[in-house]
Amino acid sequence: MTSGRQASCEAGTLGALTAGQLQRLCRVAGLEARDAEGYGQVLRESLGLVADRPLDLPPPYRTFLSDDHTPVEYSLSFRADAPPTLRVLLEPGCGAAGWAENGKIGLAFVRELARRWDFDASGLDEVEDLFFPSEPAGPLALWCALELCSGGVPKVKVYLNPSARGADRAAETLREALERLGHRQAFASLPPGDGYPFLAMDLGAWEAPRLKVYVLHADLSATEATSLSRMHAGPTPDMVREFFATVAGFGREEGDGTRLAGLPAQSHHAFTDVDDDRPSGFTLYIPVRDYAPHDGEALARGVALCRQHGIDPAPLAQALTAVTDRRLEDGAGLISYLAVNHQRGSRPRVTAYISSEAYAVRPPAGGR
Numbered sequence: 001m002t003s004g005r006q007a008s009c010e011a012g013t014l015g016a017l018t019a020g021q022l023q024r025l026c027r028v029a030g031l032e033a034r035d036a037e038g039y040g041q042v043l044r045e046s047l048g049l050v051a052d053r054p055l056d057l058p059p060p061y062r063t064f065l066s067d068d069h070t071p072v073e074y075s076l077s078f079r080a081d082a083p084p085t086l087r088v089l090l091e092p093g094c095g096a097a098g099w100a101e102n103g104k105i106g107l108a109f110v111r112e113l114a115r116r117w118d119f120d121a122s123g124l125d126e127v128e129d130l131f132f133p134s135e136p137a138g139p140l141a142l143w144c145a146l147e148l149c150s151g152g153v154p155k156v157k158v159y160l161n162p163s164a165r166g167a168d169r170a171a172e173t174l175r176e177a178l179e180r181l182g183h184r185q186a187f188a189s190l191p192p193g194d195g196y197p198f199l200a201m202d203l204g205a206w207e208a209p210r211l212k213v214y215v216l217h218a219d220l221s222a223t224e225a226t227s228l229s230r231m232h233a234g235p236t237p238d239m240v241r242e243f244f245a246t247v248a249g250f251g252r253e254e255g256d257g258t259r260l261a262g263l264p265a266q267s268h269h270a271f272t273d274v275d276d277d278r279p280s281g282f283t284l285y286i287p288v289r290d291y292a293p294h295d296g297e298a299l300a301r302g303v304a305l306c307r308q309h310g311i312d313p314a315p316l317a318q319a320l321t322a323v324t325d326r327r328l329e330d331g332a333g334l335i336s337y338l339a340v341n342h343q344r345g346s347r348p349r350v351t352a353y354i355s356s357e358a359y360a361v362r363p364p365a366g367g368r
Contacts, residue, residue, distance in 0.1 A: 015051030106142030333362030
């Protein structure tokens, strides 16, 4: 990683830099200035004492949330029939002395948000002992994502660690959590994989709150990717192959058997109806930063993906400008993942995950 951050003269602390990035992204997403200012303040609150940490110091600790250990990540989600949706992913317990303290801070932050915005967070109570044992394992305790809406009240979700009681018990923990939350057949419907990095829970005013199970897929090929969805009327094999080829940069001549040899792909499987033993949603994520030589190429692949789904790609390029003023060819990590979401009853959604790069820029590489 090489050092580098956007407009260092503009903001000398982690909180000031990331709040500024978020406010500019809010403009890209069409949110009003007052909402953007309020969301920037929530971001600062989530960072606690590290919000005022000078950027010329190293990261407060080695968070798993981003490549350069910034405890903040942004994402923009695009559909053909709607303006882009902005989300911010936060680690409220960043810098805590151990995973137990990290989790306590994270839980307290989410419950404070529930009181502030009057939403139900009782689902966390049902599974707290599973994900917050007295001596938890890493690599995370709790992450909190805010989907930023007009009016200053976001939708909230939390990401929990199925390996909190040990990686060897991740499947057991996940199965028990799904059963407690009413989805008794959900675990059996998951595809095979190489681990379970997250369980995500929607909290608050979602039209159809989801439980999302994430699965890792190392050395994935396009052919294997076509078999991962378990939802009714999910993406066709051709849709998955096109996504895979576009984001990974594999040409037709390389065939469906070419594998992702770098960072693993991920899938998530969304459950909304406790009476349905199949997921209502499926998303495939490819870590484009490991398969494109630099962010200029990653952006080109994101633009192509948007156009395949009839989506205006202009806001994606605008979002990168909102976060950094560096040349895209000088790094490979500003766009960390590209994904396409398929949810029952909705048009496909393209999502780009955008790094803050508060501490470092991942150098370009001789990728595809």
